[in-house]
Structures are given as structure tokens and as C-alpha cells.
Amino acid sequence: MNILKFFTAGSVDDGKSTLIGRLLYDTDSILADQLEALQSSNRKNDDGTIDLAILTDGLRAEREQGITIDVAYKYFQTEKRKFIIADTPGHIQYTRNMVTGASTANLAIILIDARNGVVEQTIRHSYLVSLLGIKHIVVCINKMDMVNYSEEVYSSIIDKYKVLAQQLKLKDVTYIPVSALKGDNIVQNSVHMDWYNGESLLHFLEQVDTDNLDKSQLARMPVQWVIRPQTDKLHDYRGYAGRVLSGTFKLNDKVTVLPSGASSTIEKIEFFDQLPDAAHAGQSVTIHLKDDVDISRGDTIVNASALPQESKLIEADLCWMDGRALDTSIMYLIQHNSKVTKCKISEILHKVDINTLEKHPADEFKLNDIGRVILKTADALAFDLYDENRANGSAILVDSRTNLTVGALMFRAAVE
Template sequence: MDLLKFITAGSVDDGKSTLIGRLLYDTDSILDDQLEAIQRANRKNNDGTIDLAILTDGLKAEREQGITIDVAYKYFQTDKRKFIIADTPGHIQYTRNMVTGASNADLAIILIDARKGVIEQTRRHSFIVSLLAIPNVLVCVNKMDMVDYDEAVFAKIKSDYEQLTENLRINQVDFIPVSALKGDNIAGPSANMPWYEGTYLLNFLETVDTHQPNVEQQARFPVQWVIRPQTAALPDYRGYAGRVVGGSFNVGDQVAVLPSGFNSRITQIELAGESLSTAEDGSSVVIHLADDLDISRGDMLVKQDEQPAVSQEFEADICWMDTKPLDISQVYLIQHHGKTTRIKLQDILYKVDVNTLEKTTDGQFGLNDIGKIQFKSADPLAFDEYARNKSNGGAILIDSRNNLTVAALMIAKATA
């Protein structure tokens, strides 16, 4: 069954958790013991109904504060699709949490309070969605019940948001007026908004096409493990295990090994001991080559006519995730697939004010800051631009002193 991974984002009290709770409730995805736990928590809305937002509270501390402070993952399915939801916090100080939750999303749902319209948090969340190259955005104008389901309010917010995204890298934007609290346009069409002729939220989630027709991904196979049992039964077995992260590979394909540049041909593709003719994007397989080459974990197989950039110098968008500020004099580690190597930050090109979207070079680069940095790695990396292949354009930065992940990287381009 098809899987859709989506993220919800919005400012505090826009109703993200209530929206997710409503989806789970209306699709019968809540277990009896969960309902009992909600009733025992004794959280009610003003009209006396159950507070569905509690379904996404992952920690007791979150419930006590009345806000969501981490990324809460929830799972449900219908007859048409399976879903993974990431509910991310709205506060600016939790920008890193949103980046984490959104990194693998196919769709972003951005909630806008109908009473407030497009605000700074809306611009910030939209910028992050654009930065992470999420292919689809759905704007849910929530709390329509609080503005008497006024069509003019919805139209104004839609117009304002379309202006906001003119300078952002967002492929597709859709709009739905909803009331998460009342259930309007969530699991079925709303009788309170006869002027709205579009679909409701659940139907949109079941049918949205997340394929990016304008981005043709090329075949990439990062080697995770070299399999050489060297047993009496398998004295000459040599296979390369990993997961295809773009395009597809076929038996007989001429391939190059990067970064060495050696060439060979695929003789066999295995999955759980069975031979395949093709390995598609997302498949975890073992590939065999015609030649015995020096290939290690962290190397990459690509088709000879579909070469990525191979460079030690590149620019990358970065979200800083550590409480310690970035130290440009420090040597860090970069992990790109299975390859880990030392890396030096050569220059901070700019930092982005995620509320105003203005660029600046002033001040320290600290927790939750986003910007663009020039890097130089000790060993060459084989990568694509993040906008073309998220899996092969993403990486993490590690502090070698404590092995903590300090930043997420979205590679923009090679510079040498």
C-alpha cells in the first residue's frame, strides 16, 4: 500500500495537534485504551467535547505546559493509503525540530489561524519547507468556525499566502478551509461552507500525487557494506549491499564507482537471496559486479552516463542544531550516507532571519540558525544538489569531540 509522510506546521495555538487528533478520531484510528486515557486526563474543549490534541502529546511535560515541544509521530491508514504524521512545534526556538520532522516528508500541511491570517511564523515555516524541497504544500485555514465560515476571510488568506510563496521554491500549493475542532472539511465535506467547491482534507491526503515530474532522479547506490563470506560454499562471493537512492539499476548496466572512477558492469542484483533484474529507488539490495574492484563502505555506484558531482568543496544550506555556537576554526565530521570524513567550514556566506527572510553576515551562528556555508572536506564526496535528489544531497555535521550531531546540511552546489 502506498505510504504518505507528511508534516504539520503552524504557530502556537493554530490547532495542529487538534487537526491530527481529529484525523485519527474520524478515521477510527484511536484504540479503546487511548480513548480511555484521554478521558482520564480530563482535558475538555470549551464546548465540553474531548480535547483531541492530547493524542499527539508525546510527553507528560508537554501536556502540563499545554504546548507541543518535540516532534510527535503518529501513524494511521485508510483503505487507500498509509500515513505517517509528524507534528512539529511552532516556536522559533524549535526550528531544528521542524527541520528534523520535515526532512523526509512528501507533503507539508501549514496551518493558518483564520482570525490571524499570514503571520511571521507562517513565513518561517514556509521558508523551511522551501529549503527542504518538500514537493507539495497544503495550507489549511483553520478555525473557520471562529470567523463564521466567511468566504472573504479564506480568499484573503489564500491571496496573501500566494504572494508569500512567489519567491520560495515551492512547486505546488493547495488550500482548504477547515475547522479542526468542529470537524469541518476534515474527514468529509462541510455543510457550513457551501461556497467552497474543493475537496476535504482526508480525500486530499488519499489522492495527492507526490511525484515530481520535473525532477528526473539519476541512479545512485551508496555502498553500506561489502559482503565477502569467504566460506567453503561461497569462496568467491563479493556483493555490495545498500539502498538505491535515486533512479534504478538493471542487470547489465555499465556503472562507475565513485570517488575512484573505476568502471564495471552489474552482473547480478539480489534481494533476500532472490535474483532481480531491476532495483528501483528505495530498494535495499545486494549488487554484484563483473570486476573485482577496491570498493568500501561509503563509496557509490552510479551509471556511467549519469554522473553526480564529485568534489571536496561545496556550498550547503545548514540548520544549526547544537546549543554551542558554530566554531569556524573547529574541524568537524560530515556523514554522507555511509561515508564519514573530516570537514572544514571555510566561510559563512550568510545567515537567514527566518521570520523576515532577510540575509545577514552579522553575529554568531547558533542554535536553530539557518544559512549558507562554504565547506571543504578531507575526502571527495559524490553528491547531487539537494533540490534534485534529497537523499543524495543531504548530510549531517558531527562534532568529533563528543560525536553529537550539530547540523543538518542541504548541499546546494559544488564549488571546485
Template sequence: MDLLKFITAGSVDDGKSTLIGRLLYDTDSILDDQLEAIQRANRKNDDGTLDLAILTDGLKAEREQGITIDVAYKYFHTEKRKFIIADTPGHIQYTRNMVTGASNADLAIILIDARKGVVEQTRRHSFLVSLLAIPNILVCINKMDMVDYDKAVFDKIQADYERLTKNMNSTQVDYIPVSALKGDNIAMRSPNTPWYDGKPLLEFLETVEVNQQPEVQQARFPVQWVIRPQTAELPDYRGYAGRVVGGSFAVGDRIVALPSGVASTITRIELASESLTTAESGASVIIHLADDIDISRGDMLVKAGEQPVLSQSFESDICWMDTRPLDVNQTYLLQQHGKTTKVKIQDIVYRIDIETLERTASDGFGLNDIGRIQFKCADPLAFDRYAFNKANGGAILIDTRNNLTVAALMISEPVDH
């Protein structure tokens, strides 16, 4: 049974909590004690039905108390597929949290209130989905019951959203009219929307294709740890532990260690003391080499002839995640896998105007701003373009003054000097 990871995003009070609650309820994924708690709470909708939004109320209460909640994960399954939902807050100050939830998603559900249409958060979330290279967008136009299931309302919002996607990277977009409160087009087709001939939400989630992006063929192995026990039993043991983030490695492969550029050959691949002949993308293993070369945490092993970009200067799409604005005179830390290096801002290439999605000149970045920045690293960085290999093209920016993560980076291209 395969797995679909998806994120729900939208504005405040657009019905995300009710939608998630409805999915869990209609798939019998609510535990008996949870259902009893909902019934004891005696929270009812206007029509007397249970208020399913209460399932995520604990998160809202914690946020109100000042407790940071990055992303809430919910799990459910049907006979056809398993699902993980990453639910992010709707308030604009939590836009940064969406990056965390969306980084590994196969699908993004963008909720739009049928009464309000496309709003700023719709544009912001959609643009982030595009930057993060999520292959599928599903636009759920919610609260159709509050506009009398009017097809004209649905059509207008769809047309508005299609104009929005013209400025985004190529992504598959589908549309479903729903009422999370009433259950319309959630688990089954609704008689209230006879003009809609598509799939209900649950069937769509069960059948949408996953892993549509081409598999990364170039082999990448960021070294997370150098293992040297230096015990009497293992006096000469030297292994490099990490996770394969692209392609595959096999015993006998000729590799190059970056940034040094020194070549060697794989003599052994180890997993939990067992020897393997190959290690595929996603595998966490220990690699042994024929030569005793200088490799440290943060270095990268790649196959000879499949080198990534190695550069100290690059441009990156960026989402600023800190309340303290970007300081172009400040030295920050960039972390990619196990590698950490100092970086300086060379240039703010542009900032995105969320109203129009146009690129605008800017001399600063504030909370939730999105755009492109040119960086200069103290050390060479081995990377692939984010659109080509998300695992090896993503990084975070850390403020050296307080060790807080202040930005998410999606590296786009090297800069020649």
C-alpha cells in the same frame, strides 16, 4: 492502496494536536482503549465535546520533563489511501525537529491560527518546506469558528501567504478554512463556510497527487558494507551491500566506483540469497562485480556515463540545529550515507532573514538559523544537487567535540577553485 506521508507544522497553540486528533477520530482510527482513556480523563471542550488534543498530550508531557521528542508519527487509513502523519513541536526551539519529519514527506500542512495570521514560525516552516523540496503545501487556516467564519479573514491570510511564497521555490499551495475543534471542513464540507467551494481536508488528502517530482534516472548505489565472509564455503565471496538511491542497476551494467574512478561490470545482484536481474531505486541489495577493486564503506557505485558531481568544495543550504553556535574555526564531520569526512567552513554565503526571507550577510549561525555555507572536505564527495536527488544531495554535520548532529545540509552546487 497508495501511501501519503505528510507533516503538520505551525506555531504553538495553533491547533495541530486537535487537528490530528480530529482526523484520527473521524476516520475511526482511535483504538477502543484510547477512546476509553480519553473519556476517563473527562477532558471536555467548552461545548461539552471530547478534547481530542489529548491524543498527543503524552508527547507534551515528555517534552516538559526534558525528554527529547524528535517527531511523533501517527497512522490512519481510509478506503482510498493510507496515511502517515509526522507531527513536530510548534515551539521555535524545536524548528530543527521539523527537518527530520519533513525529509521524506509528500505534503506539508501548515497550520495558521485565523486570529493571528502569518507569524514568524509560519515563515520559518514554509521556507524549510521549500528548501526540503516538498512538492505540496496545504495551508489550513484553523480556528475559523473564533472569527465567526469570516471570509475576509481567510482571504487576507491567503493573500499574505501568497506574498510569502513568491520568495520560495515553486511549490503547489492550496488553502482550506477549518475548525479542528468543531470539525468544520475536516471530514465533510461545513455549512458554516458556504463561501468555500473546495474540498474538505480528508477528501483533499485522499485525492492529492503524490510523487509529483520527476523520478531520478541516474543510478546511485552508496556502499554501506563490504561483505567478505572468507569462510571455507565462501572463500572468494565479495559483495557490496547498500540501498539504491536513484535509477536502477542490472546485471551486465558497466559501473564506476567513486571516488577512485575505477570501472567494472555487475555480475550478480543479490537479495536475501536470491539472484535478481535488476535492482530499482529503493531496493536494498548486494552487488557483485567482475573485478576485484578496492571499494570501502562510503564509496559509491554509479553507471558509467551517469556520474554525479565529485568535489571537495561545495555550497549547501543549511539549517543549524544546535544550541552551540556555528564555529567557523572548528573542524566538523560531514556524513552522507555511509561516508564520513572532515569539513571546514570556507565561507558563510548568506543567512536568511526569517521576517523578510531576504538573504543577509552574516558572520555566524545560531539555533534554527537557515542560510547557505561553503564547505571544504578532506575527501572528495560524490553528490547530486539536493533539488535533483534528495537522497544523494542531503547530509548532516556532526560536532567532533560531542558527536552531536548540529546541522542538516541540502547540497546546492560545487565550488570551483
């Protein structure tokens, strides 16, 4: 059994929380005492049934206002798979929260209200999905019960969406007509839409290729911690502890350590009481090298025959996440896996109007703004392009005055 992480894009008005509530409810993932707490709550649907949306609204302010403010993580499991849902808010003022939820997901559910079709918000959410390189997209045309389960309404919406998908170069898109409120095509196939021959949402989620395991040749492991017991028995023990970001390391592989550029060979791979002959993407291991190389936290061990890019000038997409606007005159910290160095945003190339997808020249970057910048780092970063290797192509910006995480960066090119 493996894990599928997905996130939902849409606003409460589209029935997003109801959709998640429905998934949890129909897969029997709500326990008796939680259900009891729900039933005793004052929020009910118009017909007196439980408002499933309450299941995902965790904070007092969210319940009071009936909106989602922050990312909530929900867990459920079927016989086939475990699921982690990042329930993210859909309103434009919470774009940064959606980016946060999307960053760890490998599938996105985009909700469209059947009565309204493709709207500004659909464009915005789809853009974010393309920006963050989410592999699979499921477009749920929701509230089909409000349009008499009409195939024509459904078809005209997906025709419009296909144009958008092409424009955004979204590849793997699946369309499902649903009613989260009534449960149509969520877990069970709907009896109201016999014109739809596809799978229910849950069935699709159970089957889709998760691809949690990166199969690329780009073997990368940032060193997080050097294990040095320094005891009599383990006097010369020196293990490099980290999580393999991508690719595979095998015994006797030739590796390069960056930024120093030192070469060595993998002598031993350790995992607690085991000595595996390979370490794969996703695994947290300890690596030993044949040569005595100077390595510390922030360095990256990489496959010597597939080196990452190294540069101090990088073109990147930036999503600004702080109330304090970007200041191109000050230094920020950039955190790229275990590496932290100073940096400046040396140029804003353009800003994207995420409702229309138009690019504009800009000289300021405020909360929730997204666009292309050039950043200049104090130390060179050893990175891959985000589209080729998400785990080694992303970084965060930290404001050293406030210590807040102020920006999300996706590397697009090294600047010559």
C-alpha cells in the same frame, strides 16, 4: 497501497495537534483503550469535549505545558493509503525539530489561524518547507468556525499567501478552509462552507501523487556493507549491500564506483532469495560487479553515464541544531549517506532571518540559525544538488567532541 509521509507546521495555538487528533479520530484510528485514557485525563475543551490535542503530546513535559517539544510520529490508514505524520513543534525555538520532521516528508500542511492570517510564523514555516524542498504544500486556514465561516476572510488570507508562495517559489500549493475543532473539511466536507468546492483535507491526502519513487536517471547506491561469507562454498562471493537512493540499476549497466572512479558492469542483483533484473530507488539490495574492484563502506556505485558532482568545496544551506554555536576554527565530521569524513565550515556567506526572509552577513551561527555556507571536506564527496536529488544532496554535521548531530546540510553547488 503506498505510504504518504507528511508533516504539520503550526503551533498549538493554530490547532495543529487538534488537527492531527481530528484526523485520527475521524478516521477511527483511535482505539478504545486510548480513548478511555484520554477521557480519564483532566484536559478538556471549554465545552467539555475531549481535547484531541492530547493524542499527540507524548512526553510528560509536553502534557504539563500543553505544547509540543519534539517530533512525534503518528500512523493511520484508510482504504486508499497509509499515512505517517511527523507532528512537529511550531515555535521558533524548536525550528530544528521542524527541520527534522520535514526532512523525510513529501507533503507539508501549513496551518494558518483564520483570525490572524499570514503571520511571522507562517513565513518561517513556509521558508523551511521551501528550504527542504517539500514537494506538496497544503495550506489549511483553520478556525473557520471563529470567523463565521467567512469566504472573504478565507480569500483575503490566500491572496496574501500567494504572494509569499511566489516569493519562495513554492509550486504545488493547495488551500483548504477548515475547522479542526469542529471537524469541517477535515474528513467530511463542511456543511458550513458551501462556497468552497474543493476536497476535504483527508480526501486530498488520499489522492495526491506521493512520488515516493524517484524516477530520475541518477542511479546511486551508497555501499553500506560488503557481504563476504568466506565459506568453502561461497569462497569468492562478494556482494555490495545498500539501498538504492535514486534512479534504477539494471543488469549489465555500466557503473562507476566513487571515489575511486573504477568502472565495472552489474553482473547480478540479489534480494535475499530473489534475483531481480533491476534495482529501483528505495529498494535495499545486494549488487555484484563483473570486475574485482576494491569497494568498501562509504563508496558509492553510480550510473556511469550520469555521474554526480565530486568536490571538496561545497556551497550548502546549513541549519544549525546545537546549543553550542558553530566554531569555524574546528573540524567537524560530515556524514553523507554511508560516507563520513572530516570537514570545516570555511566561510559563512549569509544568514537568513527566517521571519522576514532577509539575508544578512554573519560571523556566528547559533541554535536554529539557517544560512548559506561553504564547507571544505577532507575527502571529496560524490553528491548531487539537493533540488535535483534530495537523497544524495543532503548530509549531517557531527561534532566529534560531543558526538551530537549539530547541523543539517543541503548541497546547493560545487565550488570551482
